[in-house]
Structure formats: C-alpha cells, structure tokens
Amino acid sequence: MIKILHLSDIHMGSGFSHGKINPETGINTRLEDFVQTLSLCIDRAINEPVDLVLFGGDAFPDATPAPYIHEAFANQFRRLADAKIPTILLVGNHDQHSQGNGGASLCIYRTLVVPGFIVGDRITTHRLSTRNGDIQVITLPWLNNSALLTRPETEGLSVAEVDRLLLEKLQPIIEGEIRRLDPDIPTVLLGHLMADRANLGAERFLAVGKGFTIPVSFFIRPELDYVALGHVHKHQNLNQANNPPIIYPGSIDRVDFSEEKEDKGYIFLNLIKGKVEWKFCSLPVRSFCTIKVDVSEKDDPQQAILDAIKKQEIKDAVVRLVYKLRSEQLELISNLALDKALKSAHSYTIRPELISQLSRPRLPELGVGNTIDPLEALQAYLNNREDLQDIAEEMLETAQGLMDN
Template identity: 75%
Template sequence: MLKVLHLSDIHMGSSFTHGKVNPETGLNTRLEDFVRTLGQCIDRAIAEPVDLVLFGGDAFPDATPPPFVQESFAKQFRRLADANIPTVLLVGNHDQHSQGTGGASLSIYRTLAVPGFIVGDTIATHRIRTPNGDIQVLTLPWLTRSTLLTRPDTEGCSLAEVNHLLIERLQPVLEAEIRRLDPDCPAILLAHLMADRANFGAERFLAVGKGFTIPISCLIRPEFDYVALGHVHKHQNLNPDNNPPIIYPGSIERVDFSEEKEDKGYIWLEIAKGEVNWTFCSLPVRSFCTINVDAFEEDDPQEAILRAIARKPIQDAVVRLIYKVRSNALERIDTAQLHEALKEAHTYTIRPEIVTKIARSRLPELGAGNHLDPLEALQAYLKNREDLQDISAEMVEAARELAGSEL
C-alpha cells in the first residue's frame, strides 16, 4: 500500500495579533508556532517516508504574503523535494488573487520547476509515479465564477442562481476527468471547497461566504478511493461509510479563538486500489483559553476574577480575559494585579464589560396565569419599585380616578 500524508489550511502568517516578537529571532512567535507545527508534519513524511504529500490549499492568509513568510513556508516544503517525495500543492481561495485569476502564492513552485512538485490550479488529473506504484490525483482548486462562467452567464442572477449554474458547469467537467481515470490505479480527489455537509470552523469568518457550496453527491463516487479536502478548519469525515472517505483534516494551527476547542492535525493515509486506511494525527499546538467572569453580583469582583484565572491552565497559552462588573465597581479592579496573574500566559488580552443595570426579574403575581384587575396589577408593580415608593399612593389614587371616569 502507498503511504500518503494529507494536510491543509496552513495559513502561515496569520494570528500575529496573538503573538509577540521573539527578541532572539525578530520574528512573531505565532509565525514560529506555525513553522514548528508544519515542520512536525514534514518530519513525519520524511521519517517514514511517505510516497506522496497532499496539501489541500490555503498556504497563507492571502495571495501576496510578505517575503519572510513565503521563505518560512518554502524552507519546510523544500525538505520534501530534497527527500524526493512527490507533493501536490492545491490552490485554495486564500492563495488566489481577489479576482480569482490564478494561484499567485503557489505558482512560483511550478515556475521554478521544483522537482516532484505539482501545483493544482486547474481541474486536471495527475498520474504520479512512486517507488511503491502509481497513484492518480484529480485536482479541484477553489472555484470562482470566472472559472466556469462568463459575465453574460451570471448577469442579473442571484447568488443561489450563480451557485446552481456553477454546479451545472462543474459536473460534466468533473465527469470527463473521472471517466479518464485508470480503473486499476488508486485514485484520489484533492479539492478545496465547501461541501454541503460540512460543519464550519474558523473559515466561516475567513471569507467562506464568498464561495459556493458543492453537493456531497459530486464527491461520493466509486472511482475515488479517497477524497482529500481543504478549506474547512475543523477536522471531519463527511462520509462515515468510508466509501470513499471524504476528509477535511482541518487547519494545522489555531487561527483564532473560534478554534479554541478544536483538535489540530493531519491525515495519515495508506491506500491501494479498493482499499484505504486513514488516521487523524493530532498535533501539539499552542492552546487558546477564554476566561469569562460575571462579577456583577460579587461583593469582591477583584477576588472573583483572580479565582477564575487561577482555575484555568494559562501557562504558555493565548488567553483572553472577559469580565463583567458594575460601573461603580470598576475602580475597585486592580488591573496591575490582573496583569501579574496572567503573566504565565504566552500572550493575553483583558476586556472589561461594564454592566449599568441588570434585567429585573418577572413578578409572579403578574404572570400569565394570574387574573388581576388593573388597579391590583398596578399595586403589585409598585411594591417592587423602590424608586417609586414616595409617589405610589398618589399614582394608585390617580389610577382610581381614571378608572372611575371611564365607567
């Protein structure tokens, strides 16, 4: 069986706001985190070694990353070329120019003719020769309107109508590639897309709404032994029957707090024609930790906040502290003490939320099941309004007069 490592959504160069400058290197520590995590994936690929590495797209946050970020990415993938491990780099939505014309951040690897590297920026099938046999990889990069549609096709159409047209155009193109597959050679679909069964990760906030949703029926095909996806940051298998497995490995690092509770990793795959075994391999990534404290009713809000911090595993984590206090209690918060309590964190932010009033509890005597006349209802209401006690008698008398005048 062939060994394949499938990873995706590196987004190298993102999450800088959650890091700090390393004085020894001059680099943001979050960039160093991403490089370290990617390096662990490459280490595994070389140590085995694998027969093929599949990258599912979104190398960077955008198509024009800073040179030092590109260099950090290239140094890791260059190790695969040096080890003679074939690699397919698929173009994702973040790898493309905003107009959707090409994969600017990855096409350099084709231009430089990096040995063994294939850049998947078109719908095409690639037959790859490995020491343990051949394998077919059908690449399906991120689709934009301009990929399969012209401006007259979409003029005056709603987003839903454009999506329908795109699927109509995609299906015969994909079908033509599938029919050209060698039935005796293992086949993988490598695609960067949003499938209609997928659960969002942080990509919901990273421009996922600008794309299209592909029906899962386009992917569940007997000709594919494995479907390797990218785009969604949360690991998941969209076809639990595994005929074929349709897998998002998820992103390899946490991009923001929306991924706080998600495991990060890559897929280890052993494949032959008609047989596939896959495993999700977790990566030891930096933890994110949210500390929410409602100190509105606390007599000592400072102590309540400190207790909440002490209960959380904040060492070397990216932390955000959010606490709610009364406006008149804000001056009782010793911010310097909070900074001291959070110093074990990698980085942290503190966000106070001032609550000026609390919602009043409902009065049981005014519930829907009780029947009070208007005067009784008013009296019940006034009993629970301390600020109106001085004038409550006058209000009740005025109400009686109004009620009497209407009889």
C-alpha cells in the first residue's frame, strides 16, 4: 500500500491586501498564514510518513516571486527532502512566464538536483521507487497553445477551433504514455488543467480565455488508478464512480473573497494497483466574512450597520463590510464607530455604496387586472443596474428572441 499526499495551488505570496505587517517579524500576516497552512501539510506527510507527495502546480502568484517568498516555500519543501520523501512539483500556469515557456518558479529544484524532487514541466512518465513499492506518475503540466501548436497551424482559427486542434494533438500523446506503462505497477496522472466537469463557482470568470478545457473522459481509463489535478481552487471529485477518482484538492488557503465559502485542504490516499482509498483532509485556515446591509430605508442607519456586524463571527477573520445608503445619510455614519465594532477582525475594509434616488424603479402599480410587459420589466431592471449596462442591449435582444420563439 503506497501512501500519497496530494496538494495543489499554494499561491504563496497571494492576498497581501487582506493582511497586515506583523511588527515582530516584519512579514505580512497573510504570508505567515500560507506558510502555516503549508507546514501542516508537510507535517502530515512526514509524521505519517507518506511514500510520495504530489504537488499539482501554482506555487506562487507568478513565475518570479520575491526571494523571501521563494525561501518560505523552499524551507517547507526542504523538510520532505530531509525526510527522504519523493516529491513531484508540477508546473502550473502561474509557475510559467507570461510566454508560457518553462516552469520559472520551480526550475531551481531541478537545477540544484534536490534529492528525490522531480519538476514536472513536460508530458512524460516517471517511475519512482518508494518505501512501499514502485509507482508510475504521468506528468501533464499546464499547456499553452505554443506547447503543442505552431503559429501557422493556428492562423485564422477561432478559439474553439484552436482548442479542438489542441485536444487532437494531446490525445495521441497521452495515449502514447499510457501504452508504455507497466500494467503491474500502480499509476497516477498528475495534471494542472481545466477539466470540463469542474465546478468553478466564483472562479468561473477567471477561467475565460486562460487555457483550453480537457474532457474528463480523457482520464477515465482502466490503466489509471488515480488522477491528481491542480488549477481549480474548489475541492471536488469529477468522477463519482471512482474508476479512477479524478480529484481537485483545491487551494490550501483562501486567496480572496471568491473562496469565502470553500473548505480548504489536501488529499490523503492509499494506493495499490486497481484499488485506491482517498480522503479530503480539511485545514484550519483563516475565515473570510462578507457583511452586506442595506440601510437606505433605516431611520438609524449606523445602528443597523452595527447590528449587522454583531450578528457575524468576525474575530480574527478577514472582513469586508458593504453597506448601501442614500447620500443624505452619509453624515449619520461614524467611521470611528465602525472601526471600533470591527476591531476584533484580523483585517477589514469598509465600502459604502450610494443609492441614487433617480434610479428607483418606475414600474406601474400591479394589482387585480394589471399586468406588465416582460420586456418593460427587464428594461426597468437594467436601468437600475449600472454594472450591467455594457451588456444590457444584448440581454434585451436575447430576451426578445426568446419571446418570439
């Protein structure tokens, strides 16, 4: 039975705006949070001990992190080398230069020939000997168009056509790796990619135009015992039949408020040929808390805001307070009072939003015998949504088309 710890998307150095400088260390507290979270993963790997650690990519926010951030990452992974635990560091999209060439932030581990460390920066199969037997790991790093295609091949093609061509190029490459596998040894595919069944949640807008989507069917193969993925920050299993499990562990800490509701952690699994047992292990990460309140119709708007704050558990949390009010209510709000109410938070931001009196809905009164045209209702709604003005005309045209059908 081979024990494996699978983690991904560390993004060490992210979210500094949600932290503050620790006066004792001179380091941003959010970096300290990320280091602490990573250390818990490494602790589990060493204390178990596991036979292999798989990192699914995106070590930092970009390919050239500051030296002190790189050092914080290296200090943790060096513990695996000292414990003689083999580790594969896969190259993700954030680990590459903007041109998509190489794994700039991780290549130092290959250059220094760190014992037991493999940098997965190309599609190939690695055979490793562990304390509890041999294992094969196919590495599939983040792929850009230039990785598989030449400029003449893509000239004049739409995005969808380029994506289809990429898949046509990738499929025989993966097939070639699978055909060279030893059928008697357990096999894992480690990939940093966007799978077509992935539930992105609040991240869905970040995925647009940032790489192509690979069908999950690519990986539902009897030769594969486990598919370890990285890139999507929300933990999920894309193949509930578990033949094989296709797992995103998600990021190990919250990068921003889009991940406010997500549980964070890593995957621990036991693997033999033809059988795998896996478990998602939650990590105790700092909570994020959004407080939204509309006080535009309140006689005492400040008290309404304070009451909303009291209802939330904000101690040591990263908090954002968003309240809506009318312009004439501004003088009724004391920032000092809000600062005092939010004092127990780790950090906080306060964002008032003014409601224009001119933007109030002007809809006919609805009652018995009264109706309103759906398009008029949609137009009134869009008139009150400044954030939708750039697509308002398209929405109206689409609605008209639906009604005409």
